Amino acid sequence: AAGGTAGHVNPALALAEELRRRGHAVRFFGETRRLEGTLVPEAGFDFFPVRVSGFDRSRPWTILTALAHISREEGRLVKSFRSDDALRPDVAIGFGAYVELPLVRAARRLGIPVALHEQNSVPGLANKRSARHASLIAIAQPAVAPVFERAGAAPNAIRLTGNPVRSSVLAGDCARGRAALGAGEGETILLVFGGSLGAAHLNERLASLKSALLAIPGLRVVHSTGAAGFEEARSALALTDDEAARWDVRPYITEMGDALAAADLVLSRSGASSIAEIAALAVPSVLVPYPHATADHQTTNARFLVDAGAAVMFADADIDGVDFERELIGLLTDAGRRDAMRAAAHGLVADRAAEKLADEIEALRA
Known part of the structure; x- marks a missing residue:
């Protein structure tokens, strides 16, 4: 049941x-x-x-x-x-x-x-x-x-x-996902999702970091806003045609397995299903627990990956600070560190x- x-x-x-x-x-x-x-x-x-x-x-x-x-x-x-x-x-x-x-x-x-x-x-x-x-x-x-x-x-x-985790997610394929997301060879993919519940602050912070993120050579952002926040996020981003070629904003992601398999780094909330899917696909992640979850359980959820060395975590109240920006950009430009986090996630055998x-x-x- x-x-x-x-x-x-x-x-x-x-x-x-x-x-x-x-x-x-x-x-x-x-x-x-x-x-x-x-x-x-x-x-x-x-x-x-x-x-x-x-x-x-x-x-x-x-x-x-x-x-x-x-x-x-x-x-x-x-x-x-x-x-x-x-x-x-x-x-x-x-x-x-x-x-x-x-x-x-x-x-x-x-x-x-x-x-x-x-x-x-x-x-x-x-x-x-x-x-x-x-x-x-x-x-x-x-x-x-x-x-x-x-x-x-x-x-x-x-x-x-x-x-x-459902087999359709476990069957995610990196090459198929990168092709579906339009990623070119050598591009780095940042996958962002938060769901419709509690995604607004993530969406706002991403909009404020637009220039800094797009200044990273070869970075492609795939940004799932949640259905409720899509129009507001799209308006806040105000992407030009050139920016939209590298910043894919959408209300939701249908093929999450392929998207996760293709991602170099994930930024997300830490609901139980998100943690399970990120761990199963062994994707390095930056986690921002939803602050109003019952008994703050999303923070405890996140520690499963953080304690293993597969993720870093920021409180929702801290993502507007410079430390969050520095950490996010640092991970996007440090492939070696991401590789170590991916190896740590593989060690969890979450799949x-x-x-x-x-x-x-x-x-x-x-």
Whole structure:
């Protein structure tokens, strides 16, 4: 069960792809009206719809409706699993959103092994509530293990698997990506993305650095602004035709695997999926955690790469300073340093996360 955001759904799809490759049947549980209702059928997996509602912390009374919906759907799944052996799973896994609760609770009632996957360094309420009864808690960040132990998880159930990345991203090709981005031989590519959430400050700072960046010989900037900030960023950049030939500004990037494979340096936020994809493609990076993330979890996410020597990190409040400009330009002009960072990222073996998680799921079934 996975839903709500791409950060939950894409790792689940990456695991599903690996399990399908190994010959297993995979069925998703989620809401048709949310992102999973589109992405899962597009990927060719069976989709079993459930209807639940989230808990809004700013409106405490919504907990009553949320619990009623979860209880109703849990009962429906228990009844379905008991009456249809083909529907009953061998293992159930939730990826951290409230949509997982009917599935993992129904599985627990029926003695079906329950697994959880946590993408972030700060677990959500659904995973913390389910941790006590999970046979496996797969984590992407080492720092999250003590949080689950305090939530009642068995220490031997916690495994560091990493955050699975979809095969379409892992298949990213440098030559194909450089051709699609129009990069000439010998050009250096700076890839910038932040998503629609919290990208505005990055976009503003890039606009202020336009002259300094374009003064670097052979530099090409590929700048994904996020859909919400595209027009504002394009206006702030005010690119001439000559500048636009080297500065590709767009609302989003469709072929992220190829773009990452082609990039010499990434500048981005540090959401769990971004960190996983950057690590899996072993791209040197400058990370600026989104400052309003819950419990500042993007800073902890970023440390996974920073502590390995694969990235540098700046607080959002510091990117307007001269140190940020000096570091960014220094990395763009120092291929040797970028090579060392890339080697450090390769050492994380982050591209095998889906395989590791699939191994753990198979062990539960055995």
